[in-house]
Amino acid sequence: MAVDGAELWTLNQRLLSVVMDACSAELAGLGLETKEFFVLAEVAASPYPAELAAALMIPKASVTVYVRNLVAKGFMRREIDDEDLRRHRLILTAEGEAARDRALSALAAEFDRRLARITPRDRTELQRILVEMLKSAG
Amino acid sequence: MAVDGAELWTLNQRLLSVVMDACSAELAGLGLETKEFFVLAEVAASPYPAELAAALMIPKASVTVYVRNLVAKGFMRREIDDEDLRRHRLILTAEGEAARDRALSALAAEFDRRLARITPRDRTELQRILVEMLKSAG
DNA sequence: CTAAACTGATACAATTCCGAACTAGTCTAG
DNA sequence: CTAGACTAGTTCGGAATTGTATCAGTTTAG
Numbered sequence: 648m649a650v651d652g653a654e655l656w657t658l659n660q661r662l663l664s665v666v667m668d669a670c671s672a673e674l675a676g677l678g679l680e681t682k683e684f685f686v687l688a689e690v691a692a693s694p695y696p697a698e699l700a701a702a703l704m705i706p707k708a709s710v711t712v713y714v715r716n717l718v719a720k721g722f723m724r725r726e727i728d729d730e731d732l733r734r735h736r737l738i739l740t741a742e743g744e745a746a747r748d749r750a751l752s753a754l755a756a757e758f759d760r761r762l763a764r765i766t767p768r769d770r771t772e773l774q775r776i777l778v779e780m781l782k783s784a785g
Numbered sequence: 786m787a788v789d790g791a792e793l794w795t796l797n798q799r800l801l802s803v804v805m806d807a808c809s810a811e812l813a814g815l816g817l818e819t820k821e822f823f824v825l826a827e828v829a830a831s832p833y834p835a836e837l838a839a840a841l842m843i844p845k846a847s848v849t850v851y852v853r854n855l856v857a858k859g860f861m862r863r864e865i866d867d868e869d870l871r872r873h874r875l876i877l878t879a880e881g882e883a884a885r886d887r888a889l890s891a892l893a894a895e896f897d898r899r900l901a902r903i904t905p906r907d908r909t910e911l912q913r914i915l916v917e918m919l920k921s922a923g
Numbered sequence: 924c925t926a927a928a929c930t931g932a933t934a935c936a937a938t939t940c941c942g943a944a945c946t947a948g949t950c951t952a953g
Numbered sequence: 954c955t956a957g958a959c960t961a962g963t964t965c966g967g968a969a970t971t972g973t974a975t976c977a978g979t980t981t982a983g
Contacts (some may be wrong), residue, residue, distance in 0.1 A: 652893035652900055656804065657826075657906070663798055665919070682969090688795070697931055704802055708971050711933055732850050733931045734980045742792055755790030761918040762790055767799040770793070776911050777796040780899040781803070822939095835961055844941045849963055856983045871948045 666757050677746050678720055686713040686724060687739075687747045695728070695738050712766040722746055804895050805906040807837055811891040815884050825860060825877075825885045832875050833866070860884055 659750035667681065674684050685703055693702045696714060700707045714737065717723050728734035739747065762770055794812045805819065812822050823841055831840045834852060852875065855861050859883035866872035877885065900908055 652897040653889040654799070654913065655900070655912055656892055656896045658912070658919060659797060660801055662915060663794070663801060663920050666827055668842055680969095693800065696933095706971050707932070708928080708934085708973090711968095712970075715933095731931080731979075735932070749891050751791040754794055758790040758794045763794070764917050764920070767908070768916075772907070772910055773914050774793055775798070776903050776907050777793065777800060779903050779907075781796060781800050782902070833961080834963095845962070846941050846943095846964085847939095850940080853963095869949075870959080873962070 662761070666754070669757045670754050670784050674750050677750055677753075678751055679720075679746060680713075680716070682709075683713050683717055684747075685718055686710065687743060688751060690723060690737050690739055690743075695734050696737070697734075699737075717743070736745065796823055800899070804892070804899065807895045808888075808892050812888055814889055815891075816860075817884060817888055818848070818851075818854070821851045822888050824848065825855060825881060826889060828861060828875050828877055828881075833872050834875070837875075853890075855881070 663697045671681055674681060679687065682705075689699055689702055693699045696707065696710045699714075703710075714723070714725070714735075718725065721740055724733040724741050725739050726738055729738040732733055765773075805923075809819055814818060817825065820843075822912045823835055825838055827837055831837045834848045835845065836845075837852075841848075852861070852863070856863060859878055861875050861877050863873040864876055866874040898910075903911075
């Protein structure tokens with residue numbers, strides 16, 4: 648095999664780790680812990696705790712904690728879902744959306760600092776490849 | 786919009802998470818916790834606790850714990866370093882190397898299951914791009 | 924209607940993790 | 954030699970994380 652899967656995996660791992668680390672201070676400035684940020688960023692796509700836990704692959708109990716914190720900080724609120732009264736629909740507040748957008752920008756900026764080293768065409772390539780590799784079927 | 790850095794970052798994040806998750810059972814079968822595996826895999830390149838902590842970006846206190854476990858399991862041992870008597874040089878045992886290699890294979894296999902969906906040429910591309918993005922300068 | 928089986932979310936206890944303080948060894952200057 | 958600054962690694966106690974039990978609401982079968 649030309650390309651070593653283990654090495655590729657390690658490379659990728661390291662890259663994300665470095666980028667996340669570089670941003671954690673900025674996230675903290677926005678009042679966000681790293682883990683909380685993941686939840687905040689995913690809420691729009693997965694607006695229920697159970698969905699968040701599945702999407703982010705973290706335990707439900709952890710989601711409960713992060714949501715509690717995010718609610719306490721005024722970034723989101725819970726509402727009883729009309730469709731299913733057991734569910735807590737999570738809704739971002741204006742501050743929550745603002746914080747999320749700023750956090751995503753910070754992250755993108757750092758990632759972009761890295762992306763900037765590769766050509767625009769390579770970026771498109773990278774995206775295509777990652778999307779392909781992520782397609783469920785897993 | 787060309788390529789969104791935040792989205793790319795999220796994609797990548799998700800990919801690694803899925804792969805790691807898919808392998809954790811197999812690692813457990815080898816007697817390795819996920820975090821321990823990272824340490825085991827890095828020891829050859831960074832044979833001292835302080836180096837491991839820096840390379841893996843985890844606290845020194847955590848390295849102490851993982852190394853303790855790995856030693857207890859017979860995967861590595863500590864030796865006083867001749868050059869600097871404060872240092873603990875970490876040395877993989879035969880079992881440690883075997884476990885590491887098998888774990889890396891398992892990981893590579895899972896990653897390869899994903900890589901298999903893209904062309905060999907794309908794999909080379911991916912590697913080139915990741916390497917480029919990881920180059921320190923950061 | 925009621926019971927029983929599910930599912931969403933949370934609470935609590937047990938575990939894991941990590942920041943800060945500490946111990947041991949080294950190095951440099953005087 | 955000794956003092957003081959420094960670095961490697963560990964320990965300890967509090968914080969973060971999560972498995973399990975539990976409670977609330979839903980759905981199905983009878």
